[in-house]
Amino acid sequence: MLLRDGRVIDGGRVTDETDVRVDPETGRIVSVGDLDPNRHERVVDLSGKTVTPGLVDAHVHFSLSGERSVEDVVALSTPQLTLVEARNARKTLEAGVTGVRVMGARDIDVVLKQAVGAGDVPGPRMVANCRSITITGGHGHHMGREIDGADDARRAVREQVKRGADFIKFMTTGGVTTPGSDPGAVALTDEELHALVDESHRRGVHTATHAHGAEGIKAAIRAGVDTVEHGTFLDDEAVDLFLEHDVTLVPTLSAPYHISRNTEAATREDVSKVDFVYDRHLESFRKAVDAGVTIAGGTDAGTPFNYHGGNASEIQFMAQHGMDPIDAIRAMTETAADAIGLEGCGVVEPDAHADLLVFDDDPLSDLTVLNDPSAVLKGGRVVSGSVPEN
Numbered sequence: 001m002l003l004r005d006g007r008v009i010d011g012g013r014v015t016d017e018t019d020v021r022v023d024p025e026t027g028r029i030v031s032v033g034d035l036d037p038n039r040h041e042r043v044v045d046l047s048g049k050t051v052t053p054g055l056v057d058a059h060v061h062f063s064l065s066g067e068r069s070v071e072d073v074v075a076l077s078t079p080q081l082t083l084v085e086a087r088n089a090r091k092t093l094e095a096g097v098t099g100v101r102v103m104g105a106r107d108i109d110v111v112l113k114q115a116v117g118a119g120d121v122p123g124p125r126m127v128a129n130c131r132s133i134t135i136t137g138g139h140g141h142h143m144g145r146e147i148d149g150a151d152d153a154r155r156a157v158r159e160q161v162k163r164g165a166d167f168i169k170f171m172t173t174g175g176v177t178t179p180g181s182d183p184g185a186v187a188l189t190d191e192e193l194h195a196l197v198d199e200s201h202r203r204g205v206h207t208a209t210h211a212h213g214a215e216g217i218k219a220a221i222r223a224g225v226d227t228v229e230h231g232t233f234l235d236d237e238a239v240d241l242f243l244e245h246d247v248t249l250v251p252t253l254s255a256p257y258h259i260s261r262n263t264e265a266a267t268r269e270d271v272s273k274v275d276f277v278y279d280r281h282l283e284s285f286r287k288a289v290d291a292g293v294t295i296a297g298g299t300d301a302g303t304p305f306n307y308h309g310g311n312a313s314e315i316q317f318m319a320q321h322g323m324d325p326i327d328a329i330r331a332m333t334e335t336a337a338d339a340i341g342l343e344g345c346g347v348v349e350p351d352a353h354a355d356l357l358v359f360d361d362d363p364l365s366d367l368t369v370l371n372d373p374s375a376v377l378k379g380g381r382v383v384s385g386s387v388p389e390n
């Protein structure tokens with residue numbers, strides 16, 4: 001299949017009138033450039049349209065659906081939650097997100113990943129884990145794995161790798177959405193952090209930490225964590241540590257935004273915590289952008305009022321608060337794919353998966369265009385919308 005004459009946004013560059021050849025058998029891109037159609041090849045005319053890689057969201061929760069409180073979800077049985085997750089995976093793909101790193105719950109996500117990979121359930125390509133690791137009673141304990149001590153930390157990592165986890169996520173600090181949890185406070189000890197990271201790396205999987213307060217962020221980076229989620233209260237020392245250890249920040253600006261826009265419906269505790277963190281969060285994000293920290297787009301989709309399918313808003317928020325629009329797109333395609341280890345995703349180049357979005361209008365002049373692709377292709381197949389027929 002030859003996608004002809006589209007305007008391609010990829011790798012922080014724009015190339016006009018570019019042809020992309022896709023092998024329908026492998027679902028991968030064969031070549032990109034000025035190409036002539038082969039005999040009998042299907043040709044799709046994309047002149048006047050824009051093509052980007054499918055979006056890659058480095059932080060989603062398929063177990064959550066934007067409920068006001070996580071306590072609404074805890075009541076669901078595991079069979080119910082499994083179906084909820086499958087629905088959220090489909091909504092995410094249809095919105096143009098062709099790759100995600102999903103923060104697991106109750107060991108469902110590693111199974112969902114297999115079903116999506118086999119083509120049984122529609123969804124994006126997934127980097128999945130089983131459940132977040134937290135101290136007993138800590139942030140996310142409702143659906144997490146509670147640990148106490150370094151030996152238990154290693155055991156928790158081994159359990160998840162055994163079940164198929166691609167990465168390990170742990171809660172270094174408290175959080176916004178768990179009642180009674182203080183986002184600024186450090187929860188895990190240095191011994192536990194070291195054990196979690198060391199054991200993960202020994203088992204060949206990467207690590208992500210939920211972290212709001214600066215002390216927790218710094219402790220996790222010193223322990224060797226690979227990605228920091230939220231990064232709400234960054235100080236200069238924390239920014240230096242990101243650069244020195246080449247750690248990726250996943251700022252999830254969508255999460256506090258949606259709570260702050262729904263103060264009537266949100267829980268009182270969430271509102272008071274978000275009032276406290278949101279401005280500082282934006283300030284920290286700008287500080288990280290200015291310093292040149294590697295930033296990957298991630299929405300925290302599923303958290304209160306942060307619905308699956310609205311993922312592209314994160315690109316608008318990143319651009320609104322200090323990133324160039326084209327860099328913000330790159331952060332939620334190529335950079336996110338690199339950060340989460342999703343091979344062959346987030347780029348329009350030979351051998352990459354033909355995971356592509358087509359837009360009638362130009363996303364660079366209006367980033368809200370990204371909310372509504374006219375076609376979503378995964379592995380060279382149109383999975384949502386349509387491309388012009390000749």
Ligand SMILES: [Zn+2]
Nearest residue numbers: 059061103300
């Ligand atoms: Zn999250």
